[in-house]
Structures are given as structure tokens and as C-alpha cells.
Amino acid sequence: MGKRISFASRIFQKVESILKCRAKAMSQKEKQCALLFDEMSLKKGVEYSEKLDLVEGVKDLGFLGRSNIFGTHALVFMLRGIFCKWNIPVCYFISSGVTGTEMKDMLVECIKWLQAIGFDIRTTVCDQRCLSLYENYLELDRVEGDTSAKFHYFWLRDHCRCPKCYNHVTNQINNDVKTIPFNIRPKFCEEVEGKLNITWPDEHKTEYDINLLKKLISTRAKPQNVPVHWDVETLKSITDNSITSKEYFENSDEPTLEATEKVVRHTTRVSKTIFGEMWEVNNNLEVQDTAYTTVGLDAHTDNTYFSEASGLMVFHLIERNCKGGKTLLVDGFNAISNLKRVDRDAFNLLTTNPIESQYIATDTHFTSVEPVIKLHPVTKQLLQIRYNHYDRAYLNTIPFDSIMDYYKAYIKLGEEIKKPSNEYWLQLEPGTVLFLDNWRILHGRGEYSGNRMLTGCYVTRRDWTCAANREGLPLY
Numbered sequence: 207m208g209k210r211i212s213f214a215s216r217i218f219q220k221v222e223s224i225l226k227c228r229a230k231a232m233s234q235k236e237k238q239c240a241l242l243f244d245e246m247s248l249k250k251g252v253e254y255s256e257k258l259d260l261v262e263g264v265k266d267l268g269f270l271g272r273s274n275i276f277g278t279h280a281l282v283f284m285l286r287g288i289f290c291k292w293n294i295p296v297c298y299f300i301s302s303g304v305t306g307t308e309m310k311d312m313l314v315e316c317i318k319w320l321q322a323i324g325f326d327i328r329t330t331v332c333d334q335r336c337l338s339l340y341e342n343y344l345e346l347d348r349v350e351g352d353t354s355a356k357f358h359y360f361w362l363r364d365h366c367r368c369p370k371c372y373n374h375v376t377n378q379i380n381n382d383v384k385t386i387p388f389n390i391r392p393k394f395c396e397e398v399e400g401k402l403n404i405t406w407p408d409e410h411k412t413e414y415d416i417n418l419l420k421k422l423i424s425t426r427a428k429p430q431n432v433p434v435h436w437d438v439e440t441l442k443s444i445t446d447n448s449i450t451s452k453e454y455f456e457n458s459d460e461p462t463l464e465a466t467e468k469v470v471r472h473t474t475r476v477s478k479t480i481f482g483e484m485w486e487v488n489n490n491l492e493v494q495d496t497a498y499t500t501v502g503l504d505a506h507t508d509n510t511y512f513s514e515a516s517g518l519m520v521f522h523l524i525e526r527n528c529k530g531g532k533t534l535l536v537d538g539f540n541a542i543s544n545l546k547r548v549d550r551d552a553f554n555l556l557t558t559n560p561i562e563s564q565y566i567a568t569d570t571h572f573t574s575v576e577p578v579i580k581l582h583p584v585t586k587q588l589l590q591i592r593y594n595h596y597d598r599a600y601l602n603t604i605p606f607d608s609i610m611d612y613y614k615a616y617i618k619l620g621e622e623i624k625k626p627s628n629e630y631w632l633q634l635e636p637g638t639v640l641f642l643d644n645w646r647i648l649h650g651r652g653e654y655s656g657n658r659m660l661t662g663c664y665v666t667r668r669d670w671t672c673a674a675n676r677e678g679l680p681l682y
């Protein structure tokens with residue numbers, strides 16, 4: 207194959223004269239070509255070449271110089287006709303992963319040389335992902351589609367998952383980040399067969415799976431799994447039956463509290479709050495809350511007065527000898543996105559101004575100060591709605607000048623929630639257990655008369671996201 211530019215002059219002349227011959231025989235159109243370059247990994251090893259009178263296998267970048275480091279890659283240049291089918295291997299270099307600047311210099315030199323011979327180079331094509339080393343980071347080309355991925359050397363050292371640096375039994379980091387020098391650089395670095403292998407100056411070795419790096423890049427600050435929002439019209443068309451997208455039903459053997467509990471414990475655990483673990487809700491004011499009356503309740507989320515509102519609500523209506531008492535569900539995220547579309551300022555006020563909520567009963571006084579709309583701290587996508595107009599405390603967290611604007615924004619969201627197009631009314635029946643995402647779906651009920659018994663429980667957000675992670679299910 208070809209030549210290594212400028213040091214092997216005998217070969218150089220031979221290849222050059224062959225290339226000149228080929229170019230001469232071509233028409234102007236035939237000469238139009240692409241310069242392809244590609245890095246192939248090599249087995250480490252050296253050999254004396256009598257023909258070249260030098261040791262082959264060490265790093266050798268032609269006019270950019272030669273060194274005693276073992277070569278790990280061959281950087282191959284090739285010409286390919288654009289209009290006519292022809293291929294000519296041109297030259298190669300032995301490298302140990304070229305830097306971006308080295309690559310540019312070689313490319314420019316190679317193009318100049320081939321143009322002088324007579325080829326009409328119209329484009330360059332790099333066939334393989336390649337690794338470029340910079341001052342304090344490296345770059346992997348085309349990791350994600352066309353974009354490249356950059357990783358600081360410090361980060362790469364910090365995340366070493368070798369058994370010394372990381373305990374694979376406890377899944378905890380052994381390595382002390384404080385001991386890594388900020389200016390750490392690999393002694394040696396290569397990309398082979400889907401792996402990034404790094405040797406550090408102290409001979410410590412780190413291996414990364416390129417697919418893992420790819421995955422980490424694609425999840426950097428980008429919205430994940432945006433759930434499908436629904437109104438009454440579109441709810442029916444959602445086929446994804448996950449609890450983040452839609453209400454979720456399970457069947458229970460019998461209409462009892464114990465059967466409800468069994469269904470829940472099948473996948474997760476029951477949360478204990480001041481309302482107990484499993485609750486029985488009927489008209490007895492056993493608990494000091496309107497839920498324990500026959501009064502109708504506007505759509506709301508529960509536990510706005512807890513710093514972590516329950517993640518899931520589980521409802522199982524085990525007795526229905528009553529008139530009314532239907533269940534109301536509203537997709538809070540849909541209401542918020544509608545509000546955001548028509549009134550961006552209102553949306554901003556609700557995301558940035560925390561308000562206080564309360565639950566006060568005998569010997570109990572819970573409060574929490576949080577915004578009504580919470581966004582994911584990194585991706586900024588919707589994370590939680592905390593809307594319960596019954597459980598608001600004194601509004602004293604908003605600056606005087608913003609109070610009226612805040613009220614208008616809060617009421618506008620309330621009106622959106624109350625739009626008939628967003629209100630999904632359903633009749634719960636004994637035997638059907640309903641799971642609700644209390645960070646997203648608001649619930650309410652119609653006023654009723656007669657005997658009605660609702661059983662259920664809360665599941666903490668951390669418990670159900672734990673179950674979702676365990677099962678590999680997507681979270682928003």
C-alpha cells in the first residue's frame with residue numbers, strides 16, 4: 207500500500223510516479239475524487255523493515271515526526287473517484303491516536319501533495335469514528351448521529367469502574383475524587399472494538415464501553431420520556447397504560463381493604479402517613495378533612511403540605527350504596543401546558559413563586575412551602591403539579607407587588623383545570639383498583655348521599671420510582 211509521506215523517499219518516489227501515471231490517464235472528470243481517511247487499530251509490535259531501513263510499528267506521523275511509543279493505529283488515506291469507479295490507496299501513518307491538530311496538518315499536507323500530482327480532490331470523508339485528544343478532554347467523533355462527544359480526562363478518571371475504584375457489590379465509589387489531579391491526562395488512549403481504553407500516568411487502566419458513553423451523552427440535560435398529555439377527548443386514544451400517562455387499573459379479588467392492600471404490595475409498599483397506612487374513607491369525619499364527608503371535592507392533588515407529596519394514590523371503592531360520588535380525574539400537565547401556551551407569564555409566576563400549604567388537625571400541623579408547578583431541575587420539563595385550593599395557608603410568601611398577578615395566574619390555572627374538556631368523570635366499582643400519579647393527575651369527587659366506602663393508600667414517590675427503575679420502566 208501507499209507511502210508514509212516525506213521520510214521514506216524511495217517509496218515516496220515510486221508511489222508518486224504510479225499516482226502520476228494513473229492521473230495522467232484520466233479525463234478531467236475522472237480525476238474528480240474524494241479523499242477518504244480511516245483509522246484502523248493495530249496489534250502492538252515492532253519489526254525491522256529492510257526495505258525502509260527502519261523499525262516499523264512505532265508511532266510515525268511522517269513529516270510530523272516519529273517517536274518511540276508503540277503504534278496502535280494505522281491512519282490510512284485513499285482516493286476514490288466521484289464520477290467513475292476507482293480506488294487508490296495513497297499512504298498510511300502509524301499513530302497512537304492522532305490529535306485534531308495533527309489530523310488537520312496531515313490532511314492539508316496530503317491534499318496539497320495529491321493536487322500537485324494532478325487529482326481534483328472535491329471532498330474528504332472520514333470513514334470511522336475517531337478519537338481526538340485535547341489539552342484537558344478528549345472527543346469521540348460521531349457518537350450521537352453527527353455530533354461528537356467530549357469528555358474531560360478528569361471526568362473519565364473519576365468515573366473509572368474498575369474493581370479498585372468502584373465496589374460492584376455495594377455499587378459505591380471507592381475512589382476519592384479529591385485525590386485526582388485537575389490536570390490529569392492519559393498516558394495512552396485508544397478506541398478499539400467499541401471500547402475506550404485509557405492508561406493513566408500511574409499505569410492505572412480505565413475501560414469504557416462506547417455505548418455507555420453514548421447513552422450518558424444522550425441523557426445530558428435533555429428532556430426524557432415526555433409523557434403524552436390528555437384531555438377527555440384524547441384520553442381514549444392513549445394506548446400506553448402506564449401510570450405516568452394515564453390512570454391505571456388493576457383487578458382485585460374481592461371488595462375489601464385487605465384485597466386492596468394485596469394489590470398494592472404486589473409491586474410496591476404502602477406509605478404510612480397521619481391518615482394511617484391503608485385508609486377507609488367514608489362520611490364519619492374520623493379524620494379532620496372534607497374527604498371524610500359527603501361534600502363534592504374539586505380536582506386537587508393530595509399532600510401539598512408535605513415536603514414530598516405522595517407519589518401514587520390508590521383508590522378502591524368497596525361500597526357504593528349511594529347517589530353521586532363519581533370520581534373526577536384531570537391531567538394536571540395538560541392543564542399546565544394549555545396555560546403556558548396562552549399565558550406564559552402566568553406559567554412563570556406559578557413555577558417561580560413558592561406558596562405555603564397546610565394540614566391542621568388536633569395535635570397536628572403540617573406545612574410546606576413549594577411552587578404550584580415544579581420543573582425538573584435539569585431538563586426543565588414538567589415534574590410536579592401541587593394544586594389544592596382547599597389546603598392553602600396564609601399567602602405571605604409573595605412580594606406585595608406581585609400578589610394580584612399571582613392570584614390571577616393561580617385562578618387561570620384553576621379555570622383550565624375546571625374546563626369540561628379536561629374533566630374526566632368515571633364511576634369506580636368494587637373490584638377495580640385505581641392507581642393515580644399524584645404528581646400529575648388531579649382527582650376529585652362528586653357530592654353524594656347514602657353509603658359509600660373508599661379504601662386505598664398512598665405510595666411514596668421514591669417507592670414507586672424505585673419500582674419503575676427496578677423494572678427498567680421510563681420515568682419523566
Ligand SMILES: C[N+](C)(C)CCCC[C@H](N)C(=O)O
Pocket residue numbers: 481485487495496497506507508509510594596597
Ligand atoms: C382520605 N385521604 C387520606 C386520601 C386524604 C385525606 C387528606 C386530604 C387532604 N386535604 C389532602 O388533599 O391531602
Ligand SMILES: O=C(O)CCC(=O)C(=O)O
Pocket residue numbers: 487497503508532533649650651660
Ligand atoms: O372520596 C373520594 O372519592 C376522593 C377523596 C379525596 O379526594 C381524597 O381523599 O383526597
